[in-house]
Amino acid sequence: MPEAPVAQKVRKFRGQVFVDWDRCKGCGFCIEFCPPKVLAFSDNFNDHGYHPPYLAKEDACTGCDLCGLYCPDFAIFGVRVAMPIESTIVNQQSPISNRKS
Ligand code: SF4
Numbered sequence: 012m013p014e015a016p017v018a019q020k021v022r023k024f025r026g027q028v029f030v031d032w033d034r035c036k037g038c039g040f041c042i043e044f045c046p047p048k049v050l051a052f053s054d055n056f057n058d059h060g061y062h063p064p065y066l067a068k069e070d071a072c073t074g075c076d077l078c079g080l081y082c083p084d085f086a087i088f089g090v091r092v093a094m095p096i097e098s099t100i101v102n103q104q105s106p107i108s109n110r111k112s
């Protein structure tokens with residue numbers, strides 16, 4: 012008996028971060044504790060002379076908001092942005108279906 016088609020789902024959301032540039036004190040907690048390590052210090056200074064973070068690897072952010080949880084100054088947060096759901100149906104031919112009954 013042939014196997015049922017397998018649906019391969021692509022990612023349903025992407026992550027995005029928002030940085031309140033002038034609240035940041037450049038401690039780097041968000042960069043250190045981001046699980047996929049997608050944040051980096053900007054080369055630019057804010058009004059207080061710190062280097063706020065930016066999203067260096069846009070495609071790899073999951074929107075988990077751990078950066079927001081660790082930030083002591085409420086200067087960053089992450090969100091998940093929904094993406095159109097695309098799924099591909101892959102028909103898998105079962106080796107059993109080729110047997111003679
Ligand atoms: S939302 Fe999560 S993955 Fe994205 S930058 Fe923040 S900690 Fe990293």
Ligand code: SF4
Nearest residue numbers: 035036038039041082
């Ligand atoms: S944790 Fe907050 S204050 Fe520290 S570098 Fe990140 S955004 Fe700036």
